[in-house]
Amino acid sequence: MTQLPxxxxxxxxxxxxxxxxxxxxxxxxxxxxxxxxxxxxxARQPFFRVVELSDTTEDPAVWGRNFPHQYDSYxxxxxxxxxxxxxxxxxxxxxxxxxxxxVVAQSRLEEDPRLKTIWxxxxxxxxxxxxxxxxxxxxxxxxxxxQAVPQPGACLHCHASMYxxxxxxxxxxxxxxxxxxxxxxxxxxxxxxxxPVTCIDCHDPETLRLRVTRPGFLEGVRAWKASQGVAxxxxxRDASRQEMRAFVCGQCHVEYYFRGAEKRLVYPWSNGxxxxxxxxxxxxxxxxxxxxxxxxxxxxxAQHPEFELWNQGVHARAGVACADCHMPYVRVGALxxxxxxxxxxxxxxxxxxxxxxxxxxxxxxxxxxxxxxNTKLLRDxxxxxxxxxxxxxxxARSAGRRDAELAPARQLQRRAQFYLDxxxxxxxxxxxxxxxxxxxxxxAMDYARQGQVAIRDPGFRARIAGGVGP
Numbered sequence: 001m002t003q004l005p006x007x008x009x010x011x012x013x014x015x016x017x018x019x020x021x022x023x024x025x026x027x028x029x030x031x032x033x034x035x036x037x038x039x040x041x042x043a044r045q046p047f048f049r050v051v052e053l054s055d056t057t058e059d060p061a062v063w064g065r066n067f068p069h070q071y072d073s074y075x076x077x078x079x080x081x082x083x084x085x086x087x088x089x090x091x092x093x094x095x096x097x098x099x100x101x102x103v104v105a106q107s108r109l110e111e112d113p114r115l116k117t118i119w120x121x122x123x124x125x126x127x128x129x130x131x132x133x134x135x136x137x138x139x140x141x142x143x144x145x146x147q148a149v150p151q152p153g154a155c156l157h158c159h160a161s162m163y164x165x166x167x168x169x170x171x172x173x174x175x176x177x178x179x180x181x182x183x184x185x186x187x188x189x190x191x192x193x194x195x196p197v198t199c200i201d202c203h204d205p206e207t208l209r210l211r212v213t214r215p216g217f218l219e220g221v222r223a224w225k226a227s228q229g230v231a232x233x234x235x236x237r238d239a240s241r242q243e244m245r246a247f248v249c250g251q252c253h254v255e256y257y258f259r260g261a262e263k264r265l266v267y268p269w270s271n272g273x274x275x276x277x278x279x280x281x282x283x284x285x286x287x288x289x290x291x292x293x294x295x296x297x298x299x300x301x302a303q304h305p306e307f308e309l310w311n312q313g314v315h316a317r318a319g320v321a322c323a324d325c326h327m328p329y330v331r332v333g334a335l336x337x338x339x340x341x342x343x344x345x346x347x348x349x350x351x352x353x354x355x356x357x358x359x360x361x362x363x364x365x366x367x368x369x370x371x372x373x374n375t376k377l378l379r380d381x382x383x384x385x386x387x388x389x390x391x392x393x394x395x396a397r398s399a400g401r402r403d404a405e406l407a408p409a410r411q412l413q414r415r416a417q418f419y420l421d422x423x424x425x426x427x428x429x430x431x432x433x434x435x436x437x438x439x440x441x442x443x444a445m446d447y448a449r450q451g452q453v454a455i456r457d458p459g460f461r462a463r464i465a466g467g468v469g470p
Contacts, residue, residue: 053205058164063199069332074199074340077133080105083346085372085429088130099143105130115424117387118417121293122301123149131427134342138196152263153189154182158252160193163201163213168192178215182263202248210244211236214251220267221247227272245321250307253322255422257287273308275422275440279415288414295393296403297410302421309426313433320356328352368431375423375430378441382420385448389413392455401455412451419444 050065057063064071080103082089088105095102108128109115119125127145141159156162162181163174169192170177181189204211212218212235225233235247255278259266271277279300282288288298310316315325327338328351345352346368349361357364393413396406419440423430430437453460 055167055200055205056164057205058161058195058198058200060195060198063205067199069335069337070199070340075135076341077135077343079341079343080132081343081347082130083344084369085376086131086427087344087347088132101139101143105132105136105140112383114383114387117294117390118383118421119301120295120390122290122299123151124301134196136196138193142190147186151186152182152258153184153186154258154263154265155186156181156189156193157214157216157256157265159196160190161195161198161201162193165192166213166215174213175215175218179262179264182258182265183261197252201251210241210248212244212247212251216256216265216267217247217251217254220254220256220269221250223267224269224273227270242319242321245323246307246310246316249322249326253304253306253427255303255305255308257282257289259285259287273311274436275305275308275419278305278308278422279418282418292390292410292413295390295410295413296397296406297393297413297417299414300418300421302418302425305422305426306428306432309422309428309436310432312436315432325352328355371431371434372429375434375437375441378438378445379420379423379429382416382441382444382448383424385445386413386416386420389416389448389451392452396455406455409451409454412447412454416444416447416451419447 048066051062053063053066060071060074064074080088080090090103091106093099093101093104106129108130109125115128116125119128123146126148129140129144132140137159141155156165157178166174166177166181168177169180181192199205201213202210212221218235221235222233225231235244239247254267256265256267258264268278268281271281282300287300289301290299291297292299306322310322323338325345326342327340328345328348329336330339330351339348339351341348346365349364353364354361389409390413393406393409396409423437423441423444426432426437450460
């Protein structure tokens with residue numbers, strides 16, 4: 001019979017086991033130290049200077065060679081994903097020589113035909129679509145049906161990478177270039193630009209610091225701060241970094257108008273940012289965007305006043321900037337980078353919301369959508385009220401009522417419609433400042449109903465004309 005080798009004694013087995021555990025622990029510790037060392041090295045070198053950037057480097061792909069993580073997320077602004085109350089899904093179309101786009105966003109005019117009544121006689125009644133990502137901002141403006149009405153070069157201020165174009169047009173002077181481009185026919189100005197908003201519009205290529213490059217904002221924020229007693233305010237000199245993380249977005253997501261024959265793009269902030277302060281400004285300078293085709297009212301069209309409404313909300317008061325929610329930080333290895341996809345926080349709740357709110361995603365989404373539901377309900381009520389006033393004014397005109405008789409009701413339509421449009425054109429469906437949005441829509445309803453009363457009640461009209469009332 002073959003004799004089996006003797007088994008190691010218990011002390012020997014224990015020693016071998018301890019040696020194995022110690023070896024594994026040492027290997028693990030070494031791997032951890034190597035990982036920590038590599039991450040520290042990554043953190044010391046946040047980017048690799050593959051190419052030199054200058055104040056004329058407007059192509060984002062060139063910036064992307066130095067900042068691949070940011071550029072990768074920037075490229076994803078082509079994604080189209082709808083939330084319950086905003087965003088866009090791809091809608092196929094057949095390209096043509098006049099419009100080469102194969103995909104467009106849904107028509108808001110088809111979703112809600114009341115908008116055609118609200119904007120009767122204005123270019124927005126021809127074409128108005130759901131908002132899409134930054135990748136589409138230039139092409140969607142270039143090929144909108146609103147181009148059937150001649151548009152000025154000032155429109156490009158917020159739809160293209162304008163910093164280099166303005167600098168070149170002004171021979172190095174940004175403001176002079178802005179003044180020269182504004183009155184150009186749109187097609188002539190469009191030939192000056194290639195890209196939608198890009199890196200150079202928000203970052204200094206040498207220091208990478210955030211910066212404001214839009215002349216309209218530079219002038220508008222100076223006027224706003226002057227109304228608060230702050231003279232000669234320059235955000236690039238005076239703003240904190242956190243303020244700049246809102247200002248670079250507020251360069252474009254704002255209310256504005258084109259002033260005079262020179263089509264100077266102006267942010268109407270010299271009284272403040274609240275809707276009644278902006279409305280008072282327009283009254284003081286006698287501005288109107290168009291004469292309403294059905295009612296004859298001197299109407300105003302709000303643009304996209306996200307910055308103004310956000311300023312009235314709890315997040316702004318808490319020091320939360322636009323980028324905190326729409327471009328939240330993400331971890332890439334040892335690096336913390338800002339997500340440049342620029343999307344609705346409701347599509348990115350984990351990074352955008354749960355950093356501050358340790359609440360389940362479903363609950364956070366439900367809370368946001370409840371706010372938006374309530375705003376949508378008020379918006380629909382205000383829309384019905386304004387449409388009803390327009391119908392009454394149209395009927396009164398057809399019946400031969402004199403302009404002097406209808407003037408008070410038309411002024412009430414002007415105000416009601418602007419207040420309604422201030423929320424309609426703002427892209428958060430009230431979320432940026434729920435109580436303020438509700439107040440504005442409530443007043444819009446009130447002004448519209450007062451306008452209907454003014455048509456029917458001569459005494460009420462006289463009191464309004466005499467300065468009693470709103």
